[in-house]
Amino acid sequence: MTDITAVDAWEVLDSRGNPTVRVRVDAGDATGQFTVPAGASTGAHEAVERRDGGDRYGGRGVREACAAVRDDLAPVVVGWSVTDQVGVDEALVDCDGTENLSTLGANAVLGVSGAVAHAAADATDRPLYDVLAPDSGPGAMPMPMINVLSGGLHAAADLPIQDFLAVPVGADTYPEALETVWEVRRAAGARIGSGEHPPPVADEGGFIPPVADADAAFELLVDAIRDAGYDPGREVAIAVDVAATHFYDADRDRYDLAGETLDRAAMIDRVVEWVDAYPVRSVEDPLAEDDWTGWERLADRIGDRVQLLGDDLLATNAGRLDRAVDAGAANAALIKPNQAGTITRTRRVVDAAQAADWAPVVSARSGETCDATIADLAVGLDAGQIKIGSLARSERLAKYNRLLGIDRAYDGDFAGCDALAPW
Ligand SMILES: O=C(O)[C@@H](CO)OP(=O)(O)O
Numbered sequence: 001m002t003d004i005t006a007v008d009a010w011e012v013l014d015s016r017g018n019p020t021v022r023v024r025v026d027a028g029d030a031t032g033q034f035t036v037p038a039g040a041s042t043g044a045h046e047a048v049e050r051r052d053g054g055d056r057y058g059g060r061g062v063r064e065a066c067a068a069v070r071d072d073l074a075p076v077v078v079g080w081s082v083t084d085q086v087g088v089d090e091a092l093v094d095c096d097g098t099e100n101l102s103t104l105g106a107n108a109v110l111g112v113s114g115a116v117a118h119a120a121a122d123a124t125d126r127p128l129y130d131v132l133a134p135d136s137g138p139g140a141m142p143m144p145m146i147n148v149l150s151g152g153l154h155a156a157a158d159l160p161i162q163d164f165l166a167v168p169v170g171a172d173t174y175p176e177a178l179e180t181v182w183e184v185r186r187a188a189g190a191r192i193g194s195g196e197h198p199p200p201v202a203d204e205g206g207f208i209p210p211v212a213d214a215d216a217a218f219e220l221l222v223d224a225i226r227d228a229g230y231d232p233g234r235e236v237a238i239a240v241d242v243a244a245t246h247f248y249d250a251d252r253d254r255y256d257l258a259g260e261t262l263d264r265a266a267m268i269d270r271v272v273e274w275v276d277a278y279p280v281r282s283v284e285d286p287l288a289e290d291d292w293t294g295w296e297r298l299a300d301r302i303g304d305r306v307q308l309l310g311d312d313l314l315a316t317n318a319g320r321l322d323r324a325v326d327a328g329a330a331n332a333a334l335i336k337p338n339q340a341g342t343i344t345r346t347r348r349v350v351d352a353a354q355a356a357d358w359a360p361v362v363s364a365r366s367g368e369t370c371d372a373t374i375a376d377l378a379v380g381l382d383a384g385q386i387k388i389g390s391l392a393r394s395e396r397l398a399k400y401n402r403l404l405g406i407d408r409a410y411d412g413d414f415a416g417c418d419a420l421a422p423w
């Protein structure tokens, strides 16, 4: 029996203590739950979650999204087979009636879509990564890029750059990748904190360094890599999420970077300087979400030697990915299911990225719960890379630990550093 018999939704709290949507789908005795994450540095082109106007942060909107699941979406999907993810997802999108899911809310739609996938796994007695995989089967264990230092909108700090991450490019297995970055993280913490006062941490558990300057943060991370006994670049490389949209001033067409005002050309030069000066292998959102000219120019300069990863630029949206591929504006796509709005849309963006020979990087949001679905998604879709946050917060560890379980249960290869663009 795989037909959906009941759908319920209720409000739970995420890692920032903000409300979010949890959905439960039953198919007879089988059941699945999914909890929707939420971003802080959200892009303008993401599917639209229902959150505004709350009596506390987002509260009323989230309750409305839960009511939309129960009152609008449940009647549409009850009776549908949980194994028909594509059919269910199309019915959910049709019910909303808008491209960006703004009628019922992307958090309502994705909640049901994700819970259906979990219910399908339970109903068919298969692991979720296998249910999400194509007919050819699941893929490799992903290479993680792991947050060590945080700034931007995720930290109450002066550092404007959002994430400085370690990529354990020398690791041969997924467990070794975690162990490597754990050592780097400990070394970074020892440099920032003192014995009595541990370093402050940001939304994703990365340390907030006492610096405002990007170069100082890069240097700190390089030193931490060395302190931990690794060769920067060869064994542990750096990834950075500049999250430039939040310090771009559209009225003046300028980037306001820690007290400096940079025009497009100067911002591009700055990113190239970072890539030249430090062992950077991946740069996410170095320019604002609609600065297509800037992205194309930067890709011309460094796209053949560094992974240029679009997050706000692409917003896990098939149309924006097509445009970016045609323009040669990047070479990798961040994949966030709640930007897309359904599991099927997410899968299609991953497929399109892979077809264009771009690297997909499955990503958590800064507001998360212990839902670990993205771990299964990364393996099932053979994304090759995953970005979850730091190694010291339970909502992040739920996913890292799920991957350790998958690694134990499933004899897949480790994607390793070959997963990073450009190839
Ligand atoms: O920008 C990002 O890549 C994410 C995760 O780090 O942040 P947020 O969920 O706040 O958009």
Ligand SMILES: [Mg+2]
Residues within 6 Å of the ligand: 241, 243, 284, 285, 311, 312
């Ligand atoms: Mg980002």
